Amino acid sequence: MKEYGAGPPLLKSLRSITLPTLVLAVAGFMLPLSSVAQEPPAATPPPAAETAAPAAPAAAVALPNVMDVRVSATPDRARLIVDLAARTEFALVSLSEPDRIAIDVRAATFSVPEPTGTPAGEGNMISAYAVEQAAPDRVRTILTLGSPAQVQQAYVLDAFEGQPARLVVDIIPATAEEFAANVTRDASASSTVAPPVAAASTPAGGSELPIATRPLVVIDPGHGGIDSGAETASGIKEKDVVLAFALRLQELLVESGRFDVALTREDDTFLRLEERVALARTNKADLFLSIHADSFQQPDIRGASVYTRDENATDVLDKVLADNENKTDVIAGFAMPQMAPEVVDILLDLMRREMRHQSFTAAQAIVHQLEPSVELRRFPVRQADFFVLQAPDVPSVLLELGFLSNADDMANLMKGEWQDRTAEALARGISTYFDSLEPQD
Numbered sequence: 001m002k003e004y005g006a007g008p009p010l011l012k013s014l015r016s017i018t019l020p021t022l023v024l025a026v027a028g029f030m031l032p033l034s035s036v037a038q039e040p041p042a043a044t045p046p047p048a049a050e051t052a053a054p055a056a057p058a059a060a061v062a063l064p065n066v067m068d069v070r071v072s073a074t075p076d077r078a079r080l081i082v083d084l085a086a087r088t089e090f091a092l093v094s095l096s097e098p099d100r101i102a103i104d105v106r107a108a109t110f111s112v113p114e115p116t117g118t119p120a121g122e123g124n125m126i127s128a129y130a131v132e133q134a135a136p137d138r139v140r141t142i143l144t145l146g147s148p149a150q151v152q153q154a155y156v157l158d159a160f161e162g163q164p165a166r167l168v169v170d171i172i173p174a175t176a177e178e179f180a181a182n183v184t185r186d187a188s189a190s191s192t193v194a195p196p197v198a199a200a201s202t203p204a205g206g207s208e209l210p211i212a213t214r215p216l217v218v219i220d221p222g223h224g225g226i227d228s229g230a231e232t233a234s235g236i237k238e239k240d241v242v243l244a245f246a247l248r249l250q251e252l253l254v255e256s257g258r259f260d261v262a263l264t265r266e267d268d269t270f271l272r273l274e275e276r277v278a279l280a281r282t283n284k285a286d287l288f289l290s291i292h293a294d295s296f297q298q299p300d301i302r303g304a305s306v307y308t309r310d311e312n313a314t315d316v317l318d319k320v321l322a323d324n325e326n327k328t329d330v331i332a333g334f335a336m337p338q339m340a341p342e343v344v345d346i347l348l349d350l351m352r353r354e355m356r357h358q359s360f361t362a363a364q365a366i367v368h369q370l371e372p373s374v375e376l377r378r379f380p381v382r383q384a385d386f387f388v389l390q391a392p393d394v395p396s397v398l399l400e401l402g403f404l405s406n407a408d409d410m411a412n413l414m415k416g417e418w419q420d421r422t423a424e425a426l427a428r429g430i431s432t433y434f435d436s437l438e439p440q441d
Contacts, residue, residue, distance in 0.1 A: 064088050066110035066139045067164055071129045073119035078126050078149070080141065082167040087156050090167055094182040099145040103154075105167060107139040125149050125173065143171070148179035155260060158282055215286035215434055216260045217253060218279070220388065221246040222292040225270025230295035230404045238404060239268065241413050242291045245401060248419055249291075252427040258434070273387045280394050287362060287430065288396040290388045293413055295405035302406035303377035304422070306366050307398040308359040309390060310383030358395035361436060366397065366429030373425045375402070375409075399426070 064085035072079050082105060089106045115131040124146035134140035154169040174182070221243040223229035229238030246263055253261045262283070264276045271279075280288040360381070367380045377400075389396040401422065402409030412418040 063106055063108035063137055064165075066105060066107045066112060066131070069110075069112045069115070069129070069131050069141055071117075071119040071126060071143065073124075073126045075125065076173065078119065078143075078171040080129075080143065080167075080169040080171070082141065082169075084165040084167065087158060087165040090154070090156070092151055092154060092169070093186040094150070094179060095186075096180070096183045099148065099179065101143045101145065101149065101151065101171065103141045103143070103167075103169060104134060104138045106137055108137065109133070110139045125171065145179075148174045148176050150174040150178060150182055153254065153260065155262075214258060214260050216262065216283060217430060218262050218264065218283070218285040218288045218394075219246045219250055220264040220276050220280075220288065220290040222290055222388075223270075224265050224268055227270055230293065232295075232404050232410060236404060236410065236414070238293050238295075241293050241404070242401070243268075245413075245419055245423060246291050249423045249426055252423055253430065256427065256431065258431060276388055277391050280396070281391050285394050287433070288389075288391065288394050289430075290386070290396070290398040291401065292398060293401045293404055293409075295403055297405070299405050299407070301377075302403050302409045303375045303380070304370060304402055305377040305380045305382050305400045306363040306370075307382050307384050307386060307389065307400070308356060308363050309386060309396065310356075355392060355395055358437075359389070359397055362395055362430070362433040363397045365433040365436065366399070366426060369425045369429035369432060370422070373421050375412075 064087075066082060067085055068081075068083040070081045070083075072081075080103065082103070084105065084107070090104060092101065092103050094101055110131060110133060112131045116129065118128050119126045126143050126149070127146035128144040130142050130144075132140050132142070149171050150173075152170045152172045154167070157163075157166040157168060159165045221239070223237075223239035223242070225239075227239065229242075231237045243265070247266070250261045250263060253259045264271060264279055276290070277288075363381045367376065370376060370380070384398075386398050389398055402413055404410050404413070
C-alpha cells in the first residue's frame with residue numbers, strides 16, 4: 001500500500017482530520033447490502049453456541065445525524081469525509097457490477113447539502129458518489145469507482161476545537177485482481193454474518209469489521225506555518241524538511257500493516273505545542289514522535305539523536321534546543337479531576353514514571369536501529385525539557401534528524417536515499433519497541 005505523498009491538499013482544515021481515534025470499526029455493526037448489491041446466497045445459520053448476541057434495537061440508542069459528506073480525488077488517491085453530530089460506528093464493503101465502495105455509518109438521519117455529485121479535484125478513481133438513508137439506523141455513502149480502488153485506512157475523529165466528529169476514509173488505487181479479491185472477501189463475510197435486529201426487514205447479508213487492535217502512532221512534524229523552525233542561508237526550512245520526512249515515515253508504517261498512523265499536520269499549518277500534545281492525548285496515542293532538524297551556533301555539531309523528557313537537560317546544547325522549541329508557545333497546564341491534591345500528586349507521579357520508562361524504552365529501540373545506518377551524536381539517547389514531550393499518559397520521544405547548521409547533515413537531509421534509509425531504520429525501531437510490549441509466552 002502507498003500512503004499519500006506530496007501533492008495538492010484535499011482539504012483546507014487538515015488540522016482537524018489528521019489524528020485518528022483508534023477506531024476502525026466496532027464488532028457487531030453489520031453492513032446490509034441489499035440496496036447496493038445482489039443478495040448473497042442464503043447461508044446456513046451457525047450453531048447456537050457460535051451465534052452472536054443480537055444487536056440492540058436502534059431506538060435504544062440515540063443515533064447521530066450525518067451533517068455533511070465530502071469526496072476529494074486525484075489520480076493517485078481519494079478521501080471521503082463524513083461529518084457527524086457525534087461519533088458512531090461504521091463499516092465498509094467493496095461491490096462489483098458496477099465497481100463501488102459502500103460506507104455505512106450508524107446514524108438516524110442525514111442533512112447532507114449535496115447528497116449526490118462528483119468528487120472535487122482531478123482524476124477518475126471515483127466518478128460519482130451518493131448518500132442515502134439505507135435503513136432507520138444507518139446512512140450509506142456509495143462511491144462509484146472509475147478505476148479499481150481499495151480502502152487504505154479509515155478512522156473516526158473526535159470533535160475538536162469546533163470541528164464535528166468525523167469519519168475519514170482514505171482510498172488508493174488497486175489492481176483489478178486486488179479489487180476482485182476484496183469483493184469476494186466481503187461477499188463471503190456478508191453470507192456468514194447474521195443481520196442485526198434493527199435491519200430485520202432487510203434480506204440477510206452484511207459485512208462485519210473487527211475491533212481495531214493496531215497501535216496508534218502519532219507523528220508530529222515540528223513547526224509549520226508562521227513558525228519555520230531552523231533555516232539555512234539558502235532558504236531551506238526545518239518545517240519543510242521534517243514534513244517530507246514524516247510523510248515518508250507514515251507511508252512505511254502504514255505499509256507494515258501493524259499501525260494506525262496519523263500526523264499532527266499534513267501541510268504547512270501552524271499548531272501550538274499544547275495543541276500537538278492535546279491531540280495525541282485526546283486520541284489516546286500509543287506513541288507520540290516529534291520530528292525536528294535544528295541548528296546550532298557551532299557548525300561542527302552534527303548527528304541524529306532521540307530525546308525523552310527530563311527537566312534536567314543532558315548538556316547545555318540540549319537545554320538550548322529545548323528552550324528554543326518551547327519559547328514560542330505559552331505554557332498551558334491541564335485540569336485535574338476533583339480529588340485530594342495528595343492523591344493527584346501520587347497518581348500523576350506514578351503515571352509519569354511509567355510513561356518515562358516506556359519513552360526511554362522506545363528511544364533505545366529507535367537508536368539501536370538508527371545506529372548502523374545514520375550518523376548519531378555521542379550518547380544519542382538524551383534528555384531535555386521539551387514541552388511537546390510533557391503528556392503524562394502517552395509515551396513520547398523527540399527525534400532530531402540532524403542539524404541544518406552542519407553542512408554534512410544538511411546535505412544528507414536533502415537526499416532522498418538518506419531520507420529513505422533513515423525512515424526505514426526508524427520504522428524498524430518503532431516496530432521493535434511495540435514488540436517489546438507484547439507479553440512473552
